[in-house]
Amino acid sequence: MSADIRSRVCPAARAVAVLFLLSTILSAPAASAQIAFRHAPEDLRVGEPTNLFVEVGGSERMDGFVVALPASWTLEALRVVDENGRRVGIRTEPLVEYANRWLILGDATLNPESRLILTVRPISTSAVSTATVTPVRLDPSRATGEPRVLDHLRSRAELPVVPELKPALGRSADFSRRPAGAEAERAFIPVDASVMRGTWDVFTLEVWMKTTALEEIVLSTWTGRDGESYPFEVVVDGSGHVVSYQGTKDHHVSMRSSEPVADGSWHHVALVHDSPRGWTRLVVDGESADSLVHRSRTGFDPPEGIALGFRRDGEDASSSWDYTGRLDQLRLHPRALSAGEIHRFGHDNRRTAIVDGIALSFDAPGDGPDIATVDDTPFRQRGVSDLEVRSGSGGVAISWKAAGGEALRYLVERSSDGLRYEPAGRVEAGPSDDASYSITDPAPGDGVMFYRVREVLSGGEERVSDAVKVGMGEKGEELTAILTGSFPNPFNPSTRISYTVREPQHIRISVWDLSGQQVSMLVDENVSPGYHEVSFDAEGLPSGTYFVRLITPEGTQTHQMVLMK
Numbered sequence: 312m313s314a315d316i317r318s319r320v321c322p323a324a325r326a327v328a329v330l331f332l333l334s335t336i337l338s339a340p341a342a343s344a345q346i347a348f349r350h351a352p353e354d355l356r357v358g359e360p361t362n363l364f365v366e367v368g369g370s371e372r373m374d375g376f377v378v379a380l381p382a383s384w385t386l387e388a389l390r391v392v393d394e395n396g397r398r399v400g401i402r403t404e405p406l407v408e409y410a411n412r413w414l415i416l417g418d419a420t421l422n423p424e425s426r427l428i429l430t431v432r433p434i435s436t437s438a439v440s441t442a443t444v445t446p447v448r449l450d451p452s453r454a455t456g457e458p459r460v461l462d463h464l465r466s467r468a469e470l471p472v473v474p475e476l477k478p479a480l481g482r483s484a485d486f487s488r489r490p491a492g493a494e495a496e497r498a499f500i501p502v503d504a505s506v507m508r509g510t511w512d513v514f515t516l517e518v519w520m521k522t523t524a525l526e527e528i529v530l531s532t533w534t535g536r537d538g539e540s541y542p543f544e545v546v547v548d549g550s551g552h553v554v555s556y557q558g559t560k561d562h563h564v565s566m567r568s569s570e571p572v573a574d575g576s577w578h579h580v581a582l583v584h585d586s587p588r589g590w591t592r593l594v595v596d597g598e599s600a601d602s603l604v605h606r607s608r609t610g611f612d613p614p615e616g617i618a619l620g621f622r623r624d625g626e627d628a629s630s631s632w633d634y635t636g637r638l639d640q641l642r643l644h645p646r647a648l649s650a651g652e653i654h655r656f657g658h659d660n661r662r663t664a665i666v667d668g669i670a671l672s673f674d675a676p677g678d679g680p681d682i683a684t685v686d687d688t689p690f691r692q693r694g695v696s697d698l699e700v701r702s703g704s705g706g707v708a709i710s711w712k713a714a715g716g717e718a719l720r721y722l723v724e725r726s727s728d729g730l731r732y733e734p735a736g737r738v739e740a741g742p743s744d745d746a747s748y749s750i751t752d753p754a755p756g757d758g759v760m761f762y763r764v765r766e767v768l769s770g771g772e773e774r775v776s777d778a779v780k781v782g783m784g785e786k787g788e789e790l791t792a793i794l795t796g797s798f799p800n801p802f803n804p805s806t807r808i809s810y811t812v813r814e815p816q817h818i819r820i821s822v823w824d825l826s827g828q829q830v831s832m833l834v835d836e837n838v839s840p841g842y843h844e845v846s847f848d849a850e851g852l853p854s855g856t857y858f859v860r861l862i863t864p865e866g867t868q869t870h871q872m873v874l875m876k
Contacts, residue, residue, distance in 0.1 A: 345369030346376075346427075346446055348468035350551075352576045355433045355440070355472045360387060361575040362523045362551060365427040365444050365466065373446040375401070375416035375458065376427060381440040382410050383472070387430045390525070391417060394424035396549025414458065416449070426550055430523050433472040443467045473773060482684040483519075483639035484673040486620045498682055499623065500641075501616040506669060507645045511542045511611045512586040515644040517656060518545075519689045522636025523575045525549050528622050529634050530641075532614035533558060535624040542611045543582055544622065546632065547573050555582050555593050557603075557611070566593040566601035577639075577689035583798075585647040592799040597654045602799035604875055617643070619682070639688050643669040650798050650809050651842045695721070700762045700779040702755070707781065709762055710749035713740070722765040723750055726778070732763065759793060780811075792818060792838075794861040794868040797847075801873040805848045808859050808870070812838050819862040822847055822872075825855060849874045 350364040367373060380386055391399040400418035415427075427444065445465040447458035486498075507514060520529055526549050533541040533556075544556045551571030557564050572578045572595065581594040592602040619641075620634030642656065645668050673684050695711040702708070709723055718740040724732040736750040752762075761778040768774070780793075791814040797806045808820065820834040830852060833845045849857070852874060859870040 345371060345464050346373075346444060346466045348442075348444075348466055350571050350574060351468055351470060352574050355431075355470050356575075357433055357436055357472060357474055359575055360430055360432045360523045362571070362573055363429045363431060363442065363468065364551060364571050364574070365429070367421060367425040367427070367446075368423060369464075370423065371446075371461065371464065372448055373421045373461070373464075374449040375414065375421070375447045377406070377445045377447060377460065378413045378415060378427075378429065379409070379443045379445075380411040380429075380431060381433075381437065381442065383435045383437060384411065384431045384433050384440065384442075386411070386413065387432055389413075389415065389427070389429050391415070391421065392426050392428065392549050393422050396526075396552075398549065399425060414447070416447070416458070428525070428551060435472070436474055437472040439469050440472050441467055441469050481639075481672060481674045481688045482686055483521075483637045483688045484619070484682040485637050485685045485687075486633070486682065487635045487637075488683040498619040498621065499616055500619065500669065500671070502614065502643070502669065504613055506643075506667075507613070511584075511613055513584065513645065513647050514542065515581060515583045515646065515648040515653070516543060516545075516642075517579065517581040517644075517648075517653065518641045519577055519579050519639040520553075520572065520636060521575065521577045521639075521687075521689075522547060522573050522634070524635045525551055525573055526632060527634045527636070528618075528620065528632045529553070529580075529636075529638070530620075531618045531622040532616070533622060535622055540611045541614055542584065545580065545582070547636075553578075553580055553593075553595065553600075557584075557591065559611075564603055564605075566591070566603055568593065568595045568600040570595075573636075579689070581648070581653045583647050583653070588647075588805060589803060590799045594650075594653055594798075597650075599650075599796070599798050599800060602801060604799075604801065604803040617641075637685065637687060639673060641669070641671040649807065649844055650796070651844065695764050695766060695774075695776045698762075698764060698776050698779055700781045702781060706751045706753040707755045707760070707762070708749060708751050709736070709764070710747065711764055711776070712747050713743070713745055719767050719769050721748060722767065723752070724763050724765060725752060725755065726761040726763075727759070732761075735762065759790075790865055791816060792861065792863045792865070792868075794820075794859065794870050796870060797859065797872050801875040802849070803874060803876050804850045804852075805846055806872060807844045807846050808833065809842065809844045810861060811842050812840050815839055816863055819860075820845060821860050821862075823858045823860060824852075825857075830857065847872075 346365055346367050348363060349366040352361055355361050391401050393399055402416055404414045406412040406414055443465055446461040448461060449458055518530065525547055527547050529545040529547060531544040533544045538560050540559045542557060546554050548554050551573035553568045553572045555566045579596055583594065584591045589605045590602060593600045619638065695713060698711045700707060700709050720740055721738045722734065723736040725735040726732040735752045738748050738750055759780060761780050763778040764776045766774045793811045795809045795811055797808045799806055815837065818834050818838040821829050822831040822833065823829050831847060833847060854874050854876045857872045857874060859872060861868045
């Protein structure tokens, strides 16, 4: 599935031309790009593979790229895919005059919606490592001449490389060492009808996954037979996104994540299905990624069980899409979890069995199928405790307690979206293992902010705390009520609206249409602190856009929803 990147020597004449091209690339200033690194992990881990996703856009014709990577990285694989995730034919040539640089040319002119996927593995730490991708263009006949470098479209990514996170809390299933063919039957989990309360009309599937591979089956209840209904098949597509399929006797439907998950990091994936209410939603890392509204509200034929990392094609237990990544904390619930429950289960590191349904943690022999396991999980020992984030006239105050260990320093980080973090402060660790620390962020910005603490240990390891969310008003004051969203969205005919209250207060939540008319008052009462949900039923309302309005003594917040009938 990867391109051949074997080293070979270029002819002398070509070397001179390429030398000139590369000198142009390295000296030219970066410009606004029509190609861009659209998805990359927050940081890279030493020794671990990572996928970097570069997207192509705009109207300029491109025939290939020059890729330049840091000397401390290895390029393990690369591919170019079109807008549908299908592989595009390419040829790759190392540029021997410069270390870690390659010329990549497509067999034909690249589609404007193409994506370049680089699989890299850092071999040493670095505060900042820079990777660049620069488009090239061939003569229109593609038969003569050297590639012309479009250096004004060059894109770059600056990423830190940090030590491997240690220690992990438990183990995970490693499918890269799983036997192939019929031996894969050991990765099949039977599901008794009583576990699902005799029906698959309502259920929630959740799992942690980590992979850099593409076009692989993660979990499946389908046998591959036409005309068979099945509750789910979860795959990684050719573009690195997670896709969930469901099948009835006459058609298949699918949902797809908005961002790639095959980046080498752990991701929590949940599928929530509710036939009586007519919807299914896909949730990735706690955020709603996609949803379906079903015309038919009938359930599925009960499957025999769940195939882990493959599809049971009829009587054959083999598949050309066998999974080679890692899985952890597989859970199947016989009910539809709320958004708050998905977040709680997704970040619960206690690794215990659930009250009803199925739970596999892969920590010990007998805890799941006979699959090789590794000391790697999405859950890490947290180095700080009692993390608190409060705002005041001087900014946001962050305080915490050390939890023992040989800490060197604490790095406080903030984010406006909970995904991309930036430094907000640094505190050197004291001699005591149970000391308390605090720091103030004087310029947090407006809106909702997330804070976390990264503990750096003396051996180079790092431990990252859970994030704490705080809402900020226009003058920097902390919001005591936050409207967090609705699931599913789009919806038909009902959805659940979620909000968080930090202090007891009077809350009003209403729904309005585009004409400015109120169509429903959902909450108008005093509300206690905590996470809350309220249901909105749009039966009798026309399809269209609606707005949720949350009113508190601090002001008004709004959220957009789409009703699709």
